[in-house]
Amino acid sequence: MVSSLMSPPWLCLGLISLISISVLVNSSIANTERQVYIVYMGEKPSGEILIESLNFNLLDQVLDGITSRESIVHSYGRSFSGFAAKLTEQERRKLEGFQNTKEHWQQKLESDVIIGMIDTGIWPESKSFSDEGFGPPPKRWKGTCAKNFSCNNKIIGAKYYFSEAKDNLSPRDVLGHGTHTASIAAGGCVANVSLFGLAQGNARGGVPGARLAVYSVCHRYRGCQEVDILKAFDEAIADGVDIISISMGNDHPSEYFIDVIAIGSFHAMKNGILTVASAGNDGPTPGSVTNVAPWLISVAASSIDRRIIDKLVIGDNRTFEASELMLNLYDYTRTNFEGKGSIILCYGDDGGNSALVYKAEGAVMIDESALDFGKQYPLPALDVSVAVGEELLNYINKTRNPVVNIHKSEEIFDENAPVVASFSSRGPNTITPEILKPDISAPGVNIIAAWSPNASVSDSPVDKRSVFYNILSGTSIACPHVSAVAAYVKSIHPSWSSAAILSALVTTATPMNESRHYVAELAYGAGQLNPARAANPGLVYDAIEADYVKMLCNQGYNSTKLKILTGDKTSICSSKNGTGTVRDLNYPSLTLHAGEGKSVNANFSRTVTNVGIAESVYKAEIRTTSKLEVTVNPSVLSFKSLNQKIEFIVTVSGPPMSSPSMVSASLVWSDGKHDVRSPIFVFV
Missing domain, CATH: 3.40.50.200 (Peptidase S8/S53 domain)
Structure with a gap:
């Protein structure tokens, strides 16, 4: 399924210490009165998990009558995990009753999805x-x-x-x-x-x-x-x-x-x-x-990083191994390449069907279109490159009794992945x-x-x-x-x-x-x-239905086509929502389809929403190795609260480009903790 590198980081933590709930002042209070409690949940999880959001979600499952934002006093997440919140005695008992593992805590969040x-x-x-x-x-x-x-x-x-x-x-x-x-x-x-x-x-x-x-x-x-x-x-x-x-x-x-x-x-x-x-x-x-x-x-x-390879050994002890051959679940040797009970060599990958038709017991297929992933066959079979195929043909033509050994697939580490x-x-x-x-x-x-x-x-x-x-x-x-x-x-x-x-x-x-x-x-x-960073992006580029409708109108959709898509009889393209370009959509990537032989010059209007730290300052950084010139205005975004939105404009310019060609860059907003990266791509 997914390798450990693909796992949300909390999944690898295992058991932690018991959730301890301690009262800071006199606990002999009525069930409906609220007091501040500390909920300590052990070490800080690895990776960039938004601890505050996890705490809010946990509180939402026990609170009655107020929201988690009204209840919470502090979130602890920079050095260890936990929070302090105002709870009634009944809410405290409900929280204390949760199974005391980090795994259960996260599963409570997941199980609603x-x-x-x-x-x-x-x-x-x-x-x-x-x-x-x-x-x-x-x-x-x-x-x-x-x-x-x-x-x-x-x-x-x-x-x-x-x-x-x-x-x-x-x-x-x-x-x-x-x-x-x-x-x-x-x-x-x-x-x-x-x-x-x-x-x-x-x-x-x-x-x-x-x-x-x-x-x-x-x-x-x-x-x-x-x-x-x-x-x-x-x-x-x-x-x-x-x-x-x-x-x-x-x-x-x-x-x-x-x-x-x-x-x-x-x-x-x-x-x-x-x-x-x-x-x-x-x-x-x-x-x-x-x-x-x-x-x-x-x-x-x-x-x-797990590659599956096959090896093909012929009678003169030469071994062939492509960048990756097809997934072969057999280990098989035959003494010739043709005739009944043999392994056939053919052009093109037909799933081993030719071998079945000719009643062969295996197949070597010359096909370069798919040498980098595994595939199963109903008999011993694999794909080889054209170069390997030519060597095999030469061997067959010069050998009276050609021999081949198709080895069972094996795993090796791929340092080039992904x-x-x-x-x-x-x-x-x-x-x-x-x-x-x-x-x-x-x-x-x-x-x-x-x-x-x-x-x-x-x-x-x-x-x-x-x-x-x-x-x-x-x-x-x-x-x-x-x-x-x-x-x-x-x-x-x-x-x-x-x-x-x-x-x-x-x-x-x-x-x-x-x-x-x-x-x-x-x-x-x-x-x-x-996955380790996805839950805590810092900033997001948000959009609603009206934004997509406007983009479609800017692309040239008429009201008839628009209504077929949206199912909304009120969806129309008018002078109000059809005067811009597709680039005005608040999308997290920035792409320009440039004209051949024309200078590159385009503006991208974007808005980001702060979902990270309430009071934060993000600075723009342009990363490029091309001749593109990219400017951002403003280049510094100062946020005072969560969910605050700030607009900016990215201007991309450069010399004329031939066809076909492409250049890349990226815009990164950084506050020292979050790197919010948007690819910038220009092509002809």
């Missing part, structure tokens, strides 16, 4: 979805469970929508994909899992305390229908999910008013729900990124070029997670192996990593808008190594997801 998974369903018997230790669902939950499916306190809702199918009607996952993504997002901790010995260890989702609501829209034989996807959005919003995770998309980017994911996620945004979607698996083709609407977050797939995968779809955004997509990258290569035992391990109908945990790659797999962190942020900041959460994830992302990505931000957006 519901992730809606729009996918292929779920395998409820998986150990990853045990509801041990869970209480009943949040009272606000309105969802239901299909009659032929058993929900629990972990999987609190499960529905299916198969408009073109009359059989296998159930949320039960027989394809594996939905089980995999759901367990990455919110699976519980399961010890000692592996795929036939590979990737052995503990499997755990990003927010194991969160609830899951499952909306199955993909049928084994009928695929995923748009009408069903839109129905799933409709019901997930009404049911009361907090985050929607959808690991699917169109074959190509579509206009927002005909894209059901754009339409569904727009209505989710109106209801305060962030939609997290996969960027697509059509990379590295430029402009292939799908799910490009600015009100959702689009996720690219990157590698992790690197965006070759398959991950690239920008630019072909629908709205001045909105950077993808937004962010996250682990999506060789990720082990829960699987349906009724699904094929290799997606081949002849493969009868059954497993409970499988290894997959794709932006589908990267998407739930981001969904998990979005849910984690939502658990700490339940009142934040979808735009605020998107901003928090984008501006706290870790910059990627540009030298390993020839299209830079078009591959990874703002960079690699950083």
Whole structure:
């Protein structure tokens, strides 16, 4: 599932000392009178967790009649963790009754968060979805469970929508994909899992305390229908999910008013729900990124530090090892390359089907399109580069009895990770070029997670192996990593808008190594997801429905198209909201689609909201290695209170650019504790 580097930092703390509640003055007071108590919770958590917000959330669960902000006196979080608050005796006893572990404290926050998974369903018997230790669902939950499916306190809702199918009607996952993504997002901790010995260890989702609501829209034989996807959005919003995770998309980017994911996620945004979607698996083709609407977050797939390689040894003892060969679960030797009972060498990766047709026992396939991620086959098989393929052909032609040994896959450490995968779809955004997509990258290569035992391990109908945990790659797999962190942020900041959460994830992302990505931000957006910083971004770029409507009008949408998307008959484009540019949207990244051979000159108007420290001063820093000149006015932002908003303008200028070309920079607002980073990207 997720590696320790992807985990919110509190999850690795374990048990701490008992919560001690001590009264500062005489405690012989009436139940309804309030007195100041100290709640000491041990050492400060590692990473940048917003302690004050955690304290407020904990207090909200025990207070009666006043808010946490009225109750709290002090938050302790710079050197150790805790707070002082005004409580009644009854509230004190309720607080004291909480299980005395940091893990339980955080799970209380998480357990109110519901992730809606729009996918292929779920395998409820998986150990990853045990509801041990869970209480009943949040009272606000309105969802239901299909009659032929058993929900629990972990999987609190499960529905299916198969408009073109009359059989296998159930949320039960027989394809594996939905089980995999759901367990990455919110699976519980399961010890000692592996795929036939590979990737052995503990499997755990990003927010194991969160609830899951499952909306199955993909049928084994009928695929995923748009009408069903839109129905799933409709019901997930009404049911009361907090985050929607959808690991699917169109074959190509579509206009927002005909894209059901754009339409569904727009209505989710109106209801305060962030939609997290996969960027697509059509990379590295430029402009292939799908799910490009600015009100959702689009996720690219990157590698992790676990590489899975194969070795191929031929009769003269030469060993071939590509940068990464395909995931092979077998160790196999044959004495020739052709004929029945042999290993065949062929051009192109056909999933091993040619080997099956010719009744071969293995396959070596020459295909350079996918050498950086693992894939399962129904027989011993792997991919090699063209260069390796030529050497193998030469060996066959010069050897009377060619011999090959396909070794079983093995794991090695990848010091270059994270690197965006070759398959991950690239920008630019072909629908709205001045909105950077993808937004962010996250682990999506060789990720082990829960699987349906009724699904094929290799997606081949002849493969009868059954497993409970499988290894997959794709932006589908990267998407739930981001969904998990979005849910984690939502658990700490339940009142934040979808735009605020998107901003928090984008501006706290870790910059990627540009030298390993020839299209830079078009591959990874703002960079690699950083859970340790996401909950405490310092500043956020917020936006509401009216801001997106204005952007669409500025892009050239007319009122007819606008109403199709928004569903609001009052949505119109007028002289008031259609006089600016797309760049006026308060987005956390700044992108300019420049004209070929023309000087670069553009302004970006932005507003940030203070969600960090009440009295704070942020200074602007421009980081660039290009010829871009970037100025910020004002360059210093002085905040006096939380939730205060301040506007500024970024001016980007530079010499004419040829086609195609691109340059990058970044704006970083820093107060000494928070670094709020926005990528600046200019392309022709």
